[in-house]
Amino acid sequence: MTTLTVCAPLRVEARALRRGLDAAQDTSEVRVVRTGYGPARAAAAMEQIAAAGPEALAVGGVAGGLTDDLRVGDLVVATEVTDAGGTAGGATISCPSAPLLAGELRRAGLTVRTGRLATVAHLVRHGQHAALAVAGAIAVDMESAPLLAGAGGRPVVVLRAISDTPAHPLVSPHTVTGGIAALRSLREAAPVLARWAAAVGPRQVLLASPRSFCAGVERAIEIVELALEQHGPPVYVRKQIVHNATVVAELEQAGAIFVDELSEVPDGANVVFSAHGVSPEVRQDAARRGLDPIDATCPLVAKVHAEARRYAADGYLVALIGHAGHEETEGTMGEAPASMALVEKPEDVAGLQPADPAKVAYLMQTTLAADEASAVVDAITERYPAATGPGTADICYATTNRQQAVRAIAARSDLVLVAGSANSSNSVRLVETAERAGTRAYLVDSAEDIQLGWLAGASTIGIAAGASAPPAIVGQIVAALGGLGGVTTEEVVVATESVQFGLPKELRQADDRAVLTRKTVSS
Numbered sequence: 001m002t003t004l005t006v007c008a009p010l011r012v013e014a015r016a017l018r019r020g021l022d023a024a025q026d027t028s029e030v031r032v033v034r035t036g037y038g039p040a041r042a043a044a045a046m047e048q049i050a051a052a053g054p055e056a057l058a059v060g061g062v063a064g065g066l067t068d069d070l071r072v073g074d075l076v077v078a079t080e081v082t083d084a085g086g087t088a089g090g091a092t093i094s095c096p097s098a099p100l101l102a103g104e105l106r107r108a109g110l111t112v113r114t115g116r117l118a119t120v121a122h123l124v125r126h127g128q129h130a131a132l133a134v135a136g137a138i139a140v141d142m143e144s145a146p147l148l149a150g151a152g153g154r155p156v157v158v159l160r161a162i163s164d165t166p167a168h169p170l171v172s173p174h175t176v177t178g179g180i181a182a183l184r185s186l187r188e189a190a191p192v193l194a195r196w197a198a199a200v201g202p203r204q205v206l207l208a209s210p211r212s213f214c215a216g217v218e219r220a221i222e223i224v225e226l227a228l229e230q231h232g233p234p235v236y237v238r239k240q241i242v243h244n245a246t247v248v249a250e251l252e253q254a255g256a257i258f259v260d261e262l263s264e265v266p267d268g269a270n271v272v273f274s275a276h277g278v279s280p281e282v283r284q285d286a287a288r289r290g291l292d293p294i295d296a297t298c299p300l301v302a303k304v305h306a307e308a309r310r311y312a313a314d315g316y317l318v319a320l321i322g323h324a325g326h327e328e329t330e331g332t333m334g335e336a337p338a339s340m341a342l343v344e345k346p347e348d349v350a351g352l353q354p355a356d357p358a359k360v361a362y363l364m365q366t367t368l369a370a371d372e373a374s375a376v377v378d379a380i381t382e383r384y385p386a387a388t389g390p391g392t393a394d395i396c397y398a399t400t401n402r403q404q405a406v407r408a409i410a411a412r413s414d415l416v417l418v419a420g421s422a423n424s425s426n427s428v429r430l431v432e433t434a435e436r437a438g439t440r441a442y443l444v445d446s447a448e449d450i451q452l453g454w455l456a457g458a459s460t461i462g463i464a465a466g467a468s469a470p471p472a473i474v475g476q477i478v479a480a481l482g483g484l485g486g487v488t489t490e491e492v493v494v495a496t497e498s499v500q501f502g503l504p505k506e507l508r509q510a511d512d513r514a515v516l517t518r519k520t521v522s523s
């Protein structure tokens with residue numbers, strides 16, 4: 001088990017942390033050391049602490065809050081500590097595993113903020129608080145920078161509980177109650193420090209390649225960005241443009257408004273249809289409303305729509321293999337509702353009722369797992385030997401490649417983490433693919449979603465990402481794991497992708513004009 005030393009400046013802070021750690025399941029390798037108040041004592045104490053050779057260090061104590069949204073008793077996990085007092089060389093030291101600790105604290109029901117912590121040399125007054133906040137810090141203390149500066153590259157985290165805020169300053173009638181609330185939070189948070197220490201250790205990370213954005217997702221995001229650029233905000237988007245919480249949040253910040261139905265779009269507004277496609281009924285509704293939608297439907301989804309129309313026009317019953325309730329299947333089914341039936345699993349084939357058993361066709365959602373879809377195709381062709389369809393070719397290149405890549409890393413990993421949102425079909429299929437390969441796998445929207453318990457004993461971790469997950473999230477996960485000890489990374493490449501899709505005509509023409517204008521202005 002990792003040896004952890006928890007550094008607490010004051011006696012009361014050390015006592016609160018010890019009490020909390022005593023309540024943890026296994027604290028045998030955790031030591032709480034009182035380091036003394038202020039940067040000079042902290043630096044001196046750290047020399048002795050480091051000499052004792054702990055494998056991991058945590059700084060725990062109270063701090064002053066600098067931003068209006070912090071309340072006394074809130075916890076702050078430092079993503080970086082800046083030496084604002086200049087007592088430890090003036091450096092800014094990062095704490096890469098902060099998201100892992102913060103996520104675990106939140107799951108324990110505690111209120112946590114992450115951000116920059118400033119260490120100062122003397123108690124600061126109100127005006128100095130404001131200056132530190134403007135410089136980007138959310139909390140202030142007097143010991144963390146020298147403690148981290150002496151950590152010698154060991155994994156470190158800084159956990160502070162807020163005892164005073166701009167609304168409740170340090171010297172005020174709230175001083176005592178603020179201190180009590182902060183110490184209570186520290187005590188409640190302390191067991192999570194032991195869990196963090198149990199996850200510490202060097203690791204190998206296998207990166208599945210290809211991973212993250214596919215051509216259809218890149219195109220859909222670009223369409224919203226261009227629509228915002230050309231028309232100005234707001235731009236309405238029917239449904240999530242792609243199934244990823246980070247992408248949606250970033251586009252919302254830029255001025256996109258996501259709605260479930262066209263009825264929520266005001267007359268005359270600009271509206272985009274998502275990458276998952278829409279049924280003809282939605283298009284007709286838009287036309288009736290006089291809206292002029294920009295269509296971000298992935299061309300590979302549009303291809304399946306065209307196949308559905310063709311088979312239905314030729315008198316076939318079309319079995320669509322896919323998941324009920326998914327926007328893509330709803331859109332495709334809408335192409336010929338009277339001639340189509342959704343089939344989720346082999347047993348559903350018995351419920352098909354073709355007018356002519358010789359005229360059965362099948363199609364599928366683009367983001368299915370190939371082996372699952374094949375089982376349904378087998379059930380269809382067994383019951384209807386004349387059934388026709390694309391094999392598993394409707395499953396798009398991006399889904400296929402990512403599933404192959406996740407199989408390749410799962411075979412060599414103790415644990416697979418898949419970056420993606422819970423409503424992302426292709427991301428969920430990646431988790432299932434890794435599990436079918438016999439490896440534990442979890443879906444995470446961000447590094448904060450990684451549970452520390454998953455990591456204990458996992459020395460090789462595979463990381464994959466669904467086609468709608470931004471590549472930056474994989475970088476954040478690798479950085480967070482690196483904060484637990486050294487990480488060596490290996491790209492496991494099963495395919496290279498060069499697919500690109502063009503933009504819709506209306507955006508392309510306007511964008512070409514804009515490029516021309518930019519060139520004219522700059523020449």
Ligand code: SF4
Nearest residue numbers: 214216217298366396
């Ligand atoms: S996952 Fe496949 S079908 Fe879906 S947007 Fe990407 S390329 Fe298109």
